[in-house]
Amino acid sequence: MPSLTGLRWATAMLIFGHHLMAVNYFGGNAGVAWGVLFEAGKTGVTLFFILSGFVLAWGYKPQQSAGSFWWHRVARIYPLHVVGVGLALVAAATLIPEIRTDGAAPLAANLLLVNGWVPDWWQAGNPASWSLVCEAFFYLAFPFLIRPLVRLSTRGQVIVVAVALALVALARRSPPSPRACCRRHPPPCCAYPSS
Numbered sequence: 001m002p003s004l005t006g007l008r009w010a011t012a013m014l015i016f017g018h019h020l021m022a023v024n025y026f027g028g029n030a031g032v033a034w035g036v037l038f039e040a041g042k043t044g045v046t047l048f049f050i051l052s053g054f055v056l057a058w059g060y061k062p063q064q065s066a067g068s069f070w071w072h073r074v075a076r077i078y079p080l081h082v083v084g085v086g087l088a089l090v091a092a093a094t095l096i097p098e099i100r101t102d103g104a105a106p107l108a109a110n111l112l113l114v115n116g117w118v119p120d121w122w123q124a125g126n127p128a129s130w131s132l133v134c135e136a137f138f139y140l141a142f143p144f145l146i147r148p149l150v151r152l153s154t155r156g157q158v159i160v161v162a163v164a165l166a167l168v169a170l171a172r173r174s175p176p177s178p179r180a181c182c183r184r185h186p187p188p189c190c191a192y193p194s195s
Contacts, residue, residue: 004051011051015044045131052135056142060150066143073139081132085111088126099127 017034018041020026026034085107092100101107101124109115110125116133123130149157 004055008048008051011044011047014038014041015048017041018044048131049134049138053138056138057146060146062147062150069143070139073136077132077135081113081126081129082111084129085126088128099123101125 017038021031021035021038021041024031088099089101089107101110106115106118106121106124109118109121110129110133113129113133113136115121115124116130116137122133149160152160
């Protein structure tokens with residue numbers, strides 16, 4: 001959808017700027033100004049997920065089989081994912097050793113886009129591909145969700161949206177577990193062991 005290209009570009013720039021902020025690329029006053037500009041970037045991936053869901057639903061073809069839908073999704077994202085993992089492995093071996101993946105199992109899980117299901121592996125292989133793991137799950141679920149949703153009346157669809165929003169609101173109010181906090185803020189910031 002060409003009309004969403006501008007929004008996708010702005011979102012990508014927010015995410016990129018946020019990553020530069022997160023690694024303290026700029027210091028001093030420039031870093032503070034950068035932080036003010038790009039703090040919102042952490043919501044950019046969420047916006048990408050929402051846009052992706054919208055585009056999938058908008059382009060839904062009732063006659064397309066689930067297998068055909070999945071094949072098109074794999075053909076679209078998987079080749080670039082494999083290249084990204086390869087580049088991340090080279091970067092880990094040469095420039096950024098802190099992103100090195102320990103073991104074949106986490107790497108294989110990343111190649112299969114299931115590493116997010118094991119908390120300690122969520123950044124295995126290509127650390128940036130965690131969002132593809134989420135997207136792969138969305139793609140897996142989409143054919144099973146869209147068919148019953150399009151059969152609902154408008155009132156039924158409004159009820160589904162209201163329930164979904166209520167669940168999101170409840171989830172946001174729930175405090176994260178200490179272990180989850182420690183994964184984001186390892187010791188000494190956190191007293192709870194991260195392993």
